[in-house]
Amino acid sequence: MQTRKDTDTTLNQEKAGSPKYWQSLEQWRQDPEFIKMAEKEFVSSPLSSDEGKDGWARREFLKLMGASLALTSFGCIRRPAQKIVPYAKRPEEIVPGIANYYSSSFVDGDEVFGLIVKTREGRPIKVDGNPDFPLNKGAVSARAVSHILSLYDPDRLTTPKKNLLNKERTNRDTVSVTYEDLDKAVVEALNAGKVGVLSKPVTGPSGRALLNEFKNKFKTTNYYFNDHTQGVEEKAQQEAYGSAVTPRYEIDKADFILSLGADFLGAHQSSTAYTKQFSSRRSPGEDMNKLTVVESLLSLTGSNADERYTVAPGEELNFVMALIYSLSQSGQARINSQVKDIATQFKAFYGQHKEAVDSVVSDLVKAKGKSLVLTGGLNTQHEQALQLHLAVQYLNNVLGNDGKTVKYRNTRTGSWGEVDSLSQLAKDIESGKIETLIVNDVNVVYQLSSDHPLQSAIRGLKNVVYVGDRIDETGQVAHYVIPVDHPLETWNDHEPFDGLYMIQQPTIRPLYDSRSFEQSMIQWMTLDGATPRYAGDESLWFEYVQNYWKSNITRGSFDKAWTEVLQNGYYDSSASARDNNLPSRNFNESALRGIKPVSSKESLVLYKTIGLRDGNLANVAWLQEFPDPVTKICWDNYLVVSPKYAESQKLKQGQMVEIKVAGKQVTVPVHVQPGVHEKAVGLAVGYGRSAAGKVADGVGVNAFKLAKFDGKEMIAAGLDYELKATKQSVPLASVQDHHSMEGRQIVVEATLDQFMKKPSSGIHKHKVFSMWSKHKYPGHKWAMTIDLSKCTGCSACMISCQSENNIPVVGKKYILQGREMHWIRVDRYYTGEPENPGVVYQPIACMHCDNAPCETVCPVIATSHTDEGLNQMTYNRCVGTRYCANNCPYKVRRFNWFDYTEIRKPTEMALNPEVTVRARGVMEKCTFCYHKIRGAKEQAKQDGRTLVDGDVKTACQEACPADAIVFGDMNDPDSKISKSLGNDRTYGLIEEVNAQPNLKFLSKIRNTKKLKNDHAGNSGGHH
Amino acid sequence: MLKKVIGAVVALVLLVGLPSFIYALTNNKLSIGYNKGYMPEQPIPYSHELHAGQLKIDCKYCHTATEVSRHASVPSLNICMNCHLNVNVREEARPQIEKLQQAYMNNEPIKWEKVHLLPDHVKFNHAAHVRADKQCQECHGPIEKMPIVYQHSDLSMGWCVNCHRKPENNAPVGCDTCHY
Incomplete structure (x- = not known):
C-alpha cells in the first residue's frame, strides 16, 4: 500500500x-x-511530581473538584442574582451587543500604523489595520495588536505622584499629589528658566506646533530620543547629498533586495509596511523579487532570504565595499577613481568571499535601477555604522536606485532625534544650562548604558518631571510623575510622511486620572497667562488639534472635512508626489574617505526582537509569551551563539554564562542558534526591566547596559567581551x-x-483510500x-x-x-x-x-x-x-x-x-x-x-x-x-x-x- | 462518637436523599439550575401589565435593540423619559416616577434585577428570532399580563431544541447553533 x-x-x-x-x-x-x-x-502529565510544588498536587486538585461539585449540585437551586444596568442616557451610537469601529493610529517607535479599533459597549477590544491607510494597508504587527492589552495594563499609574528622593536619588517614598499642586510646582520651575524638554519623537503637526509654542514661551531647550540608531541614516544622507532626510524605501519596486543586517521584515523601522510591500512580490513567476541578506546573527529577514551569507559583526561594511570593488573592476557601474582607491583596500576581503560577492554583484547589475540595498538597525550600530550607511547609499546611487527605490522627497518629517542629542543633553546639564528637565515618555535610564553621562547627570538635576504611564526606571529618578493617557484614550495626529496626515482618535475615556503631555503643556502655558495659538475656549488639547487642522490642513467646509478624516483615519495630500520617480542625486564621494576595512573579530551584537523591541511594551504578557519567530523561545533573553562557537567553548543550551563588556557584566543563558556567524554572539534588548510591572520585571537581563558610549553615541554592535561559563543552567522556554x-x-x-x-x-x-462516507456540505x-x-x-x-x-x-x-x-x-x-x-x-x-x-x-x-x-x-x-x-x-x-x-x-x-x-x-x-x-x-x-x-x-x-x-x-x-x-x-x-x-x-x-x-x-x- | 454520627447522617442522605433526589429530577418535579417562575422584586415596580397590556405600547418601543442585536436591551432611562417627562401618573406611583426622574437627572443608571438567565455557555440571538417572526410571548409568556415579570419558560436546552426541531421552524439544530 x-x-x-x-x-x-x-x-x-x-x-x-x-x-x-x-x-x-x-x-x-x-x-x-x-x-x-x-x-x-x-x-x-498531570501526575508529574513537579505539580506538588505549585500547590496543585493531583490529590488536592480532586479534593477541590469534589468540593465544588458538591456546591454546584446542591447550591444552585437558588439562581445567582444578576443585575442589568442600562445607560441613564444611552449614547446614540451604542447598541448593546453591536460593535462600533473607529479609525485611529498607533506609533510604535519609528513605525506608524493606521488602525481600526473595534469597541463593544464603549470599550476597545481589538485592534486591526486600516486597509485604506497607505502605509500598513490593513496589516498590523504583533505589537500593534498588543496595544489593546497595554491599555488595560493593571500596572499603569492611576494618579499623579511625587517621589520623595533622598540624597542618592533613590526613591524613599512615593506620595500622591493633586494636579493643582503639581502644576503650581512645574510652572514655578518653568519660570525659573533653564528648562530642558526630552521627548520621544513628536510625530504630529499639532504636537510640533504646540511644542514650539511651549519652547518659545518658556525658553526651553528641546532634545529628542527615539532609539540608539537615530540620526545615523540622516547624517549619512547629509554627508552624501547635503540634506538630512530619512529616505523612503520602495521595496515593492525592487526586483532585487540586498540587506546588510537590516531586519526590515522584523524589528526595523516600518517593518510591517515593508513586509506588505515585500510579500506583494513573492508570488512565484516572472515578477518575483529576490532577497539576499548579509548578516552576522540570524534575523527574521535573514531567515526569509533567498540567499544568505554570514559575516563577522561589522564586516557588513567590508561586504559592501567588496561589492563596490568588484563593480569597479568589472566596470559594470561608473565608479570614480577616488572611490576605486578606497575600495581597493577591500581586495583581500573580496578574494576570500569571491563567490558570494560575485553572485550578489551579478544580481545587482541585472536589476539596475530596480534594486535596493538596505542597512541599519541596532545590530549594525557599530563604530563604523555611519560609513556603512554611506557605502550602502553610494551603492544605491551608482546602481541607479536613487530616486527610484530610494525616495528622498516626501519623507519622514518632524523631530526624531539627532545622533548625539542625549550626550548633548548630558553636557548641558553638567554645564548648568539645564536645571529642570521634563521627560516625555522616554525611558532613558533603562535604555542607556550605565556609562552614559546622562545617567548621572539626570540624577543631579534640581527638578525632573516625568510624563509616562508608570513609574518606570526613569520615573523613579523623577521628582514628579504625571500619568499619561494611553494613545487609545487621547487625541493626537501624526505625519509619517510629508503631506500624509493621520488622526489618532480616542476610543475610550481615560481609565484613570491621567493627562496627555500636550494637555499638560497647554495647562502650564495657560496657568502662566499665555494662550496657545490654536487653543479653544476650554484650553483642551482636542480643540488644539481640531483648530490646527482647520487652519493648516483641511480645505473647504471644516465640519465635512473633519468627519471625512475621522472616517478615513488619514488625509493624504502627497500620494502622487510620493509615487513619482525622482532624478538621481549627486553623491559627494569625498564622504567615503576614511572607510577602512573592519577587522574580523569575535564580538557581541545587541539586537531588537520583533516582539519586545526596545522593551517599552514589556509588561504586555502577550508579547512576553510571544515566541521569537527565529529562536522560538519566549519569556527570556539569552546569548545567541553559533553551534561552532558553542562547541569550541563547550557551551550547552541553557547554560548560564557571564558576559563582561568594559567592566559591565550580565549573566544569561546560552542559546545555540544555527545560522549565526561563528565570531558573533548576540543578546536581545528589551528584557531585564526592573520597574515595568508584574509581568516584565525580572524577565531576562537588560542588554542596553552592555552598550558602549563612545563620547557621542551608544555603540551596540561589535562590542569586545569576555565570556565565562558557569556551572549553572536554566531551561529556556522554547515552543519549538x-x-x-x-x-x-x-x-x-x-x-x-x-x-x-x-x-x-x-x-x-x-x-x-477512504473508509469514510463523505460528509455533505449543502451550503457553505x-x-x-x-x-x-x-x-x-x-x-x-x-x-x-x-x-x-x-x-x-x-x-x-x-x-x-x-x-x-x-x-x-x-x-x-x-x-x-x-x-x-x-x-x-x-x-x-x-x-x-x-x-x-x-x-x-x-x-x-x-x-x-x-x-x-x-x-x-x-x-x-x-x-x-x-x-x-x-x-x-x-x-x-x-x-x-x-x-x-x-x-x-x-x-x-x-x-x-x-x-x-x-x-x-x-x-x-x-x-x-x-x-x-x-x-x-x-x-x-x-x-x-x-x-x-x-x-x-x-x-x-x-x-x-x-x-x-x-x-x-x-x-x-x-x-x-x-x-x-x-x-x-x-x-x-x-x-x-x-x-x-x-x-x-x-x-x-x-x-x-x-x-x-x-x-x-x-x-x-x-x- | 462524632464519626459515627457523621457516618449515620451520610448513610441517611445516601439511602433516602439520593433516590428521592433522582426521582424528583427524572420526573420533572425538580428542575435544577433553571429558574422557571423566578420573580424578583425590582428597584422600581415597573408593570408590563400596565405599559404593554393596558397602554399597548409596542415591545420594541422600549426594547430597541431586539431587531438588530443579540440583546433585546433593557431600555435606558432616556426612553422612559420620553413619556415620563410629560405624562401624568397616578398619585400612588408618583414617588417611583420621581425616583426615575432623579436617576435620569443625576445620570445614575437604575440597577434592575435580571430575570431571564440562560444556562452558561449558550449564545442566544434576539434579532434572529424576531426576524423569524417569533412573537415575544412564545418565550416570555403572557408578558402583557404580568404586573411583575417572571421567567415563563425554563430556558433549558431541551426547551430550545424542542422548538428548533419542529419542521415548520426550519431552524438549525447543530451544536454550533448556540455553543461556540
Whole structure:
C-alpha cells in the first residue's frame, strides 16, 4: 500500500542520517533526549511530581473538584442574582451587543500604523489595520495588536505622584499629589528658566506646533530620543547629498533586495509596511523579487532570504565595499577613481568571499535601477555604522536606485532625534544650562548604558518631571510623575510622511486620572497667562488639534472635512508626489574617505526582537509569551551563539554564562542558534526591566547596559567581551520541540526555476483510500490556505488570534511543560547545514478536517462536525479526556490545565464578549473564527442579502502583513479560496492519513538556484 | 462518637436523599439550575401589565435593540423619559416616577434585577428570532399580563431544541447553533 511505503521511506531516511528538515539542533544531532521527548505525546502529565510544588498536587486538585461539585449540585437551586444596568442616557451610537469601529493610529517607535479599533459597549477590544491607510494597508504587527492589552495594563499609574528622593536619588517614598499642586510646582520651575524638554519623537503637526509654542514661551531647550540608531541614516544622507532626510524605501519596486543586517521584515523601522510591500512580490513567476541578506546573527529577514551569507559583526561594511570593488573592476557601474582607491583596500576581503560577492554583484547589475540595498538597525550600530550607511547609499546611487527605490522627497518629517542629542543633553546639564528637565515618555535610564553621562547627570538635576504611564526606571529618578493617557484614550495626529496626515482618535475615556503631555503643556502655558495659538475656549488639547487642522490642513467646509478624516483615519495630500520617480542625486564621494576595512573579530551584537523591541511594551504578557519567530523561545533573553562557537567553548543550551563588556557584566543563558556567524554572539534588548510591572520585571537581563558610549553615541554592535561559563543552567522556554512532526515532510520547497518548469514541483500526491462516507456540505464550506512563499513568519497572526479569541497566557513554567495555548502557531523548520541553514515558516492552526480524527474519539461528542465543514468544540460538553488532542495528527488542540480566566483587573475588559472564555479542564482550538462567520451571516441577513466572498475574515487573515492567508467558502467556485485551492502549489499536510484537512498550504518557492536541502540534487518533496 | 454520627447522617442522605433526589429530577418535579417562575422584586415596580397590556405600547418601543442585536436591551432611562417627562401618573406611583426622574437627572443608571438567565455557555440571538417572526410571548409568556415579570419558560436546552426541531421552524439544530 502506498501509504505504508511512504512512512517506511521517511523512517529509513531518518535512520540513515540527519533529517532534511529539522527544528532544533537536538533533532539534527538525533540526540537521544530529543527522540525520547518527541515520542511522548504530551510534554507533561498531570501526575508529574513537579505539580506538588505549585500547590496543585493531583490529590488536592480532586479534593477541590469534589468540593465544588458538591456546591454546584446542591447550591444552585437558588439562581445567582444578576443585575442589568442600562445607560441613564444611552449614547446614540451604542447598541448593546453591536460593535462600533473607529479609525485611529498607533506609533510604535519609528513605525506608524493606521488602525481600526473595534469597541463593544464603549470599550476597545481589538485592534486591526486600516486597509485604506497607505502605509500598513490593513496589516498590523504583533505589537500593534498588543496595544489593546497595554491599555488595560493593571500596572499603569492611576494618579499623579511625587517621589520623595533622598540624597542618592533613590526613591524613599512615593506620595500622591493633586494636579493643582503639581502644576503650581512645574510652572514655578518653568519660570525659573533653564528648562530642558526630552521627548520621544513628536510625530504630529499639532504636537510640533504646540511644542514650539511651549519652547518659545518658556525658553526651553528641546532634545529628542527615539532609539540608539537615530540620526545615523540622516547624517549619512547629509554627508552624501547635503540634506538630512530619512529616505523612503520602495521595496515593492525592487526586483532585487540586498540587506546588510537590516531586519526590515522584523524589528526595523516600518517593518510591517515593508513586509506588505515585500510579500506583494513573492508570488512565484516572472515578477518575483529576490532577497539576499548579509548578516552576522540570524534575523527574521535573514531567515526569509533567498540567499544568505554570514559575516563577522561589522564586516557588513567590508561586504559592501567588496561589492563596490568588484563593480569597479568589472566596470559594470561608473565608479570614480577616488572611490576605486578606497575600495581597493577591500581586495583581500573580496578574494576570500569571491563567490558570494560575485553572485550578489551579478544580481545587482541585472536589476539596475530596480534594486535596493538596505542597512541599519541596532545590530549594525557599530563604530563604523555611519560609513556603512554611506557605502550602502553610494551603492544605491551608482546602481541607479536613487530616486527610484530610494525616495528622498516626501519623507519622514518632524523631530526624531539627532545622533548625539542625549550626550548633548548630558553636557548641558553638567554645564548648568539645564536645571529642570521634563521627560516625555522616554525611558532613558533603562535604555542607556550605565556609562552614559546622562545617567548621572539626570540624577543631579534640581527638578525632573516625568510624563509616562508608570513609574518606570526613569520615573523613579523623577521628582514628579504625571500619568499619561494611553494613545487609545487621547487625541493626537501624526505625519509619517510629508503631506500624509493621520488622526489618532480616542476610543475610550481615560481609565484613570491621567493627562496627555500636550494637555499638560497647554495647562502650564495657560496657568502662566499665555494662550496657545490654536487653543479653544476650554484650553483642551482636542480643540488644539481640531483648530490646527482647520487652519493648516483641511480645505473647504471644516465640519465635512473633519468627519471625512475621522472616517478615513488619514488625509493624504502627497500620494502622487510620493509615487513619482525622482532624478538621481549627486553623491559627494569625498564622504567615503576614511572607510577602512573592519577587522574580523569575535564580538557581541545587541539586537531588537520583533516582539519586545526596545522593551517599552514589556509588561504586555502577550508579547512576553510571544515566541521569537527565529529562536522560538519566549519569556527570556539569552546569548545567541553559533553551534561552532558553542562547541569550541563547550557551551550547552541553557547554560548560564557571564558576559563582561568594559567592566559591565550580565549573566544569561546560552542559546545555540544555527545560522549565526561563528565570531558573533548576540543578546536581545528589551528584557531585564526592573520597574515595568508584574509581568516584565525580572524577565531576562537588560542588554542596553552592555552598550558602549563612545563620547557621542551608544555603540551596540561589535562590542569586545569576555565570556565565562558557569556551572549553572536554566531551561529556556522554547515552543519549538513540542509539536514535532516526527520527521515527516511537512513543508514543501522548490526553486523558482523548478516552479517555472513544473508549478507543482516538490509536491507528492498520495493515493489514499477512504473508509469514510463523505460528509455533505449543502451550503457553505469553509477552508483556508496559507501561502508559504509569502509568509515571513512574523507571527502577527498569533497575537491577533490571541486577542480575538480570549486566549490566556500561561507563563514560563507551563510553556516549559508544553502547555502554551496559542491557537495558531508558527512552526519553523531549518534545512541544510547548521552553519547557514535555510529557514521555512509554517503557521499551523486547526485544519478542520473532513475526516477529523479528533471527532471519532471524543467519548462525549464534545467535538463534532458541522454541515459547513467546521470541526467544532462544544466547551460545556467537554470533560477533558484529551483523547482528541492525542488523536490529532497536527497537534493543534490546547487544553486548559488550570483556570486561566482569573485575570487581574482591568485586563478582563480586553476580553471579546463574542467568544466564550474557556474554563479549566476544557479542550479548545482554532474555530476558524466561527463567531465572525456567524456575525457576517447575521449582518448579511440584516441587510437582506446573501453572504459574499470576503465578508468573513479570520483574525489571523486580517492581521497578516504578508497577505499569505486566504479564507472563504470553497463551495463558491468564484471565491478567492476556491482559486487558491486550485493552485498547483497547494498541498495538504500528512495527506496520507486521509484526514482531509481544510487548511492547505501553498509550497514555498525560493528565488535561488539551489535549495539548501538539495543534497542529492532532487527536487525536494517526499522521496 | 462524632464519626459515627457523621457516618449515620451520610448513610441517611445516601439511602433516602439520593433516590428521592433522582426521582424528583427524572420526573420533572425538580428542575435544577433553571429558574422557571423566578420573580424578583425590582428597584422600581415597573408593570408590563400596565405599559404593554393596558397602554399597548409596542415591545420594541422600549426594547430597541431586539431587531438588530443579540440583546433585546433593557431600555435606558432616556426612553422612559420620553413619556415620563410629560405624562401624568397616578398619585400612588408618583414617588417611583420621581425616583426615575432623579436617576435620569443625576445620570445614575437604575440597577434592575435580571430575570431571564440562560444556562452558561449558550449564545442566544434576539434579532434572529424576531426576524423569524417569533412573537415575544412564545418565550416570555403572557408578558402583557404580568404586573411583575417572571421567567415563563425554563430556558433549558431541551426547551430550545424542542422548538428548533419542529419542521415548520426550519431552524438549525447543530451544536454550533448556540455553543461556540
